[in-house]
Amino acid sequence: MxxxxxxxxxxxxxxxxxxxxxxxxxxxxxxxxxxxxxxxxxxxxxxxxxxxxxxxxxxxxxxxxxxxxxxxxxxxxxxxxxxxxxxxxxxxxxxxxxxxxxxxxxxxxxxxxxxxxxxxxxxxxxxxxxxxxxxxxxxxxxxxxxxxxxxxxxxxxxxxxxQRSRRTPPEEHDALARAVRRACLNEDAELLTSLLCPDATAFFDGGGKVRALTRPVHGSRQVAHSLLTLLARRPRTTLTTHSVNERTGLIARYDHQVAAVISLDVADHHVAQVWVILNPDKLRSWNQPPGHPGSDRSPSQQGDGWS
CATH class of the missing domain: 1.20.140.160 (PhyR, sigma-like (SL) domain)
Incomplete structure (x- = not known):
C-alpha cells in the first residue's frame, strides 16, 4: 500500500x-x-x-x-x-x-x-x-x-x-394538523407522540444545502423528538398552518422567510408520514411576494404563530 x-x-x-x-x-x-x-x-x-x-x-x-x-x-x-x-x-x-x-x-x-x-x-x-x-x-x-x-x-x-395514506375527510386532516402544531408550540412531546402512528416515518429534505437530517427517522417518539428539535421556539420564528399539497400542513418561518414546509400523510386517524422540505431551492417559490407568479403563499389558511 x-x-x-x-x-x-x-x-x-x-x-x-x-x-x-x-x-x-x-x-x-x-x-x-x-x-x-x-x-x-x-x-x-x-x-x-x-x-x-x-x-x-x-x-x-x-x-x-x-x-x-x-x-x-x-x-x-x-x-x-x-x-x-x-x-x-x-x-x-x-x-x-x-x-x-x-x-x-x-x-x-x-x-x-x-x-x-x-x-x-x-x-x-x-x-x-x-x-x-x-x-x-x-x-x-x-x-x-x-x-x-x-x-x-x-x-x-x-x-x-x-400506500400509507387513507383518504381522510378534510376536517379530520385539518384537526390533526392543528393538533400537531399545538403540540409543537407547547413543546409537548407526549401529545405529539400520541398524534403519530407507532411506525411513523419523517423525511427531511435539505438538498445538501442546510444541515438537516440525511436519513429518515422512524417511530413515533423519534419523529416527535426530531420535529420538536427542529421547531424549537426561537425569537423571530413562527409556525402556522397552511395548505400544502392540497391538505393542511405546517409552515415554519424565520424573519418572515419560509424556512420549512411540512406536509402530513394521515392513516387510521394518526400521522403516518411527515415530509419536511428545508432545501432553500425548493422553498424559493414560497418566499415570493404574495401575488407574484409562481408564489405558493396564501394568507387565507394561516394560524397564529409564536414569537
Whole structure:
C-alpha cells in the first residue's frame, strides 16, 4: 500500500458503514448489503495503482459503485424477494441496542413499501431522500439525467404516500394538523407522540444545502423528538398552518422567510408520514411576494404563530 492510501481506522469503518447503509436501504437485506460492499471493494482493488490515484474522492467513487451494483441487482429478474429481512447493524446491546432494534423494526414498514417501486424509482428516492446525495451523483448512479431523477423521486414519494395514506375527510386532516402544531408550540412531546402512528416515518429534505437530517427517522417518539428539535421556539420564528399539497400542513418561518414546509400523510386517524422540505431551492417559490407568479403563499389558511 502506498503511503497516500493510508486512512485512519475510524474513517475506514465509517466508510464501510456508510456503504452498508446505502446497500441495505436499496436492497432491504443485510446479506445482500454485505455482498454488495464486498464486491465494491473488489472493484476498487481491481483498479491499477495509477487508476486509483486518479480517483480524487474515494468515498464518492465507492458509493457510486455500490449504488450501481445495487441498481443492477434490483433490475435483475431473479433478484430474491426481500421477504424475511435479517437484522441490520445489530452489533450493540443495552438501551442503545434496543433503540437501534426498534428503529430497524419500524424501518421494515418503509423497506417493504420500497419493494413496490421500480428499481430506478427506488434508487432515485433512496439516494436523494434517504442519503441526500448530490443530484449529479444520483444521476450518475441511476443512469438518467438530473431532471429525470427528480421526477423518479417524486413518483416514488407519491407511490409511498398512496400506500400509507387513507383518504381522510378534510376536517379530520385539518384537526390533526392543528393538533400537531399545538403540540409543537407547547413543546409537548407526549401529545405529539400520541398524534403519530407507532411506525411513523419523517423525511427531511435539505438538498445538501442546510444541515438537516440525511436519513429518515422512524417511530413515533423519534419523529416527535426530531420535529420538536427542529421547531424549537426561537425569537423571530413562527409556525402556522397552511395548505400544502392540497391538505393542511405546517409552515415554519424565520424573519418572515419560509424556512420549512411540512406536509402530513394521515392513516387510521394518526400521522403516518411527515415530509419536511428545508432545501432553500425548493422553498424559493414560497418566499415570493404574495401575488407574484409562481408564489405558493396564501394568507387565507394561516394560524397564529409564536414569537
Amino acid at each position: 502506498d503511503h497516500a492510501d493510508a486512512v485512519p481506522i475510524a474513517e475506514l469503518l465509517e466508510e464501510r458503514r456508510h456503504l452498508l447503509d446505502v446497500a441495505y436501504w436499496m436492497l432491504g437485506s443485510s446479506r445482500q448489503a454485505e455482498s454488495v460492499v464486498d464486491e465494491t471493494y473488489r472493484r476498487w482493488y481491481r483498479l491499477s495503482d495509477a487508476e486509483r490515484r486518479q480517483v480524487t474522492a474515494p468515498r464518492s467513487w465507492l458509493a457510486k459503485t455500490a449504488g450501481r451494483i445495487c441498481l443492477s441487482r434490483l433490475a435483475h429478474p431473479d433478484r430474491s424477494a426481500t421477504g424475511q429481512r435479517e437484522g441490520h447493524r445489530a452489533e450493540t446491546g443495552d438501551a442503545e441496542g434496543a433503540q437501534a432494534r426498534l428503529a430497524e423494526e419500524v424501518s421494515r414498514v418503509l423497506l417493504n413499501a420500497l419493494d413496490s417501486l421500480s428499481p430506478a424509482e427506488r434508487a432515485a428516492f433512496v439516494l436523494n431522500d434517504v442519503f441526500g446525495m448530490a443530484p449529479d451523483a444520483v444521476a450518475d448512479i441511476v443512469g438518467r439525467t438530473e431532471p429525470e431523477c427528480v421526477e423518479l423521486a417524486d413518483q416514488a414519494r407519491r407511490s409511498l404516500r398512496m
